[in-house]
Amino acid sequence: MKTRAAALATGFALFLLTDILSFHATTAYSGLGWFGASFQDVYFIATIAARVVAYAVVSMVFVRSKTAALPPKPTAALATVASFVGLALIMSSSVCGYAASLPETAILALLATGAVVLGASQGIMSLVWLSTLTSFSYRGSYLFLIAGHGIATALCALVLLLPAEGLFPLLVIAVAMANACTLYVPRRKAQPSAVRSQLGDIAPHLWKGILAVGVFAFVSGFVSAASRQGPISIGPVDLQFFVLATSCIVLVVMIVPALAFHQPLKLEAGYRVALPLSALGFLVLPGLVEAIPAPIAGTLATTGYMLTGIVLYCTIAEMAKAAEVPPLPLLAGSDCVTLICLLAGTGLGLSLAPRLSQGGAGFALVGLGSLYLIALAAAWLARRPEQSSQNNERESRVADTEKAETASPSKSTRPSTETTVRTIDEVVLAYRLTEQESVVLGQLLAGRTTSRIAQELYLSQSAIKYHTQKIYRRFDVHSRSGLSEAIGLLCGGSPDRTAATDDIAHRYELTDREREVFDSLARGLAIAEIAQTLDISSNTVKTHVKCIYGKLGVHSKQEAIDLATKQDAPAPTSY
Numbered sequence: 001m002k003t004r005a006a007a008l009a010t011g012f013a014l015f016l017l018t019d020i021l022s023f024h025a026t027t028a029y030s031g032l033g034w035f036g037a038s039f040q041d042v043y044f045i046a047t048i049a050a051r052v053v054a055y056a057v058v059s060m061v062f063v064r065s066k067t068a069a070l071p072p073k074p075t076a077a078l079a080t081v082a083s084f085v086g087l088a089l090i091m092s093s094s095v096c097g098y099a100a101s102l103p104e105t106a107i108l109a110l111l112a113t114g115a116v117v118l119g120a121s122q123g124i125m126s127l128v129w130l131s132t133l134t135s136f137s138y139r140g141s142y143l144f145l146i147a148g149h150g151i152a153t154a155l156c157a158l159v160l161l162l163p164a165e166g167l168f169p170l171l172v173i174a175v176a177m178a179n180a181c182t183l184y185v186p187r188r189k190a191q192p193s194a195v196r197s198q199l200g201d202i203a204p205h206l207w208k209g210i211l212a213v214g215v216f217a218f219v220s221g222f223v224s225a226a227s228r229q230g231p232i233s234i235g236p237v238d239l240q241f242f243v244l245a246t247s248c249i250v251l252v253v254m255i256v257p258a259l260a261f262h263q264p265l266k267l268e269a270g271y272r273v274a275l276p277l278s279a280l281g282f283l284v285l286p287g288l289v290e291a292i293p294a295p296i297a298g299t300l301a302t303t304g305y306m307l308t309g310i311v312l313y314c315t316i317a318e319m320a321k322a323a324e325v326p327p328l329p330l331l332a333g334s335d336c337v338t339l340i341c342l343l344a345g346t347g348l349g350l351s352l353a354p355r356l357s358q359g360g361a362g363f364a365l366v367g368l369g370s371l372y373l374i375a376l377a378a379a380w381l382a383r384r385p386e387q388s389s390q391n392n393e394r395e396s397r398v399a400d401t402e403k404a405e406t407a408s409p410s411k412s413t414r415p416s417t418e419t420t421v422r423t424i425d426e427v428v429l430a431y432r433l434t435e436q437e438s439v440v441l442g443q444l445l446a447g448r449t450t451s452r453i454a455q456e457l458y459l460s461q462s463a464i465k466y467h468t469q470k471i472y473r474r475f476d477v478h479s480r481s482g483l484s485e486a487i488g489l490l491c492g493g494s495p496d497r498t499a500a501t502d503d504i505a506h507r508y509e510l511t512d513r514e515r516e517v518f519d520s521l522a523r524g525l526a527i528a529e530i531a532q533t534l535d536i537s538s539n540t541v542k543t544h545v546k547c548i549y550g551k552l553g554v555h556s557k558q559e560a561i562d563l564a565t566k567q568d569a570p571a572p573t574s575y
Contacts, residue, residue: 068134
């Protein structure tokens with residue numbers, strides 16, 4: 001087991017090393033003697049486009065399949081041969097360009113062909129490595145990705161100490177060794193369901209995160225492409241050292257909460273770290289900070305894209321496990337979307353780069369400021385509470401219930417409404433809940449918030465939302481209050497905290513309306529549900545909640561719930 005784990009960690013780190021040297025940058029080709037800025041643009045566009053096509057094909061082919069992952073051995077063998085062919089074509093284009101033995105168009109065609117072959121083969125290999133994340137927990141996959149990037153960063157720092165002429169041969173060796181390590185990747189068993197059959201349930205929990213990461217990819221491509229068109233005052237190796245230093249800082253920021261608090265960064269927290277990096281890139285690119293070379297702007301933006309991408313991969317792997325579907329088409333589809341955004345940003349950056357340099361800092365700030373606002377909007381969208389969906393559910397609850405009564409596929413498996421199920425365990429068995437769903441059900445009945453459940457179960461919030469949605473569907477309900485009532489009927493009673501909340505309301509001198517709101521909060525109801533139950537507006541509920549927090553001395557819904565679940569609430573502090 002230890003040998004397998006060491007081989008997987010080493011192989012993944014070597015794969016990331018090849019990506020750092022030949023996909024995110026052209027450092028590996030700095031010693032070939034010929035690789036101008038215009039040819040770099042062709043290389044980047046061809047490489048990204050090849051990966052987009054590869055990911056699109058994989059997602060379409062495997063979306064109906066229950067196959068968990070690509071077969072490691074044959075995939076690695078074919079990818080290795082293709083990578084060597086691509087690298088040979090790239091080296092040939094460099095030799096021809098240095099000797100000027102072919103027309104420039106022929107050299108560009110040779111370079112583009114090599115980039116396409118290399119990009120597609122390495123893109124396929126990334127899916128092989130990322131598919132292994134489902135064998136870890138959410139925290140385990142997070143640490144695996146962070147460790148891989150950390151080892152790759154350290155290896156890259158050592159590699160860059162070598163003469164530039166040795167970087168290309170070392171890239172060839174790293175590709176071979178990384179692909180050889182996939183021999184230790186275990187074959188995954190087929191999943192019970194295909195992604196296509198579960199896509200309607202999975203998509204609502206992933207599309208916001210994918211879109212937001214796509215925006216960061218777009219900004220990264222734009223800033224990187226535009227910065228390459230300016231004066232180059234820093235060599236590729238020195239620039240790569242700056243990239244590594246920035247990556248180290250970001251990796252430390254990401255790994256501290258996972259090790260110290262056992263809580264990996266969620267997508268929302270990742271955006272808070274990535275947005276300042278993008279902002280720094282915006283300031284550097286138009287030359288407002290003249291002491292900093294322009295290519296560093298692209299580095300900062302790319303690092304933010306890397307950070308959010310890591311968290312998204314973990315979320316997708318966790319969602320695939322929760323839905324019991326293969327992760328391959330989900331990973332390929334998300335990468336396809338984000339790389340299309342990266343490609344679009346690169347193309348826009350190349351087309352607007354001359355205007356950025358001619359229009360001055362004012363024009364640059366307007367354009368880059370607009371992109372930054374888009375990135376802010378994407379981050380807001382990804383962390384925005386799903387209030388709108390709750391409102392839609394509330395408005396259409398009657399129609400949905402009638403539809404469920406006539407067309408529910410699992411109704412025949414449920415006990416009759418006249419049957420009284422005495423225990424939660426019997427409810428779980430009768431409704432055929434999985435082990436994970438039964439645990440989430442218990443947390444929901446205890447009034448835990450989604451973030452708290454994710455924290456206690458070491459799962460992503462997307463996975464918790466998916467399980468919650470499945471539980472609601474099993475019981476034909478649309479909210480926590482409906483779930484609590486359904487379980488109460490089946491168990492001959494309902495979870496009741498009225499006595500506890502009444503005692504707390506009396507001790508903390510809550511008004512009658514505040515007591516009603518607090519009782520609803522203690523049962524885990526959302527603002528929209530409380531407003532509907534009490535027939536008041538959501539803004540009024542928020543005002544009462546704010547007053548309740550102040551009187552109870554708490555700062556969040558979960559703290560209020562915890563206070564209600566205690567046997568003896570602490571006495572209020574006298575001033």
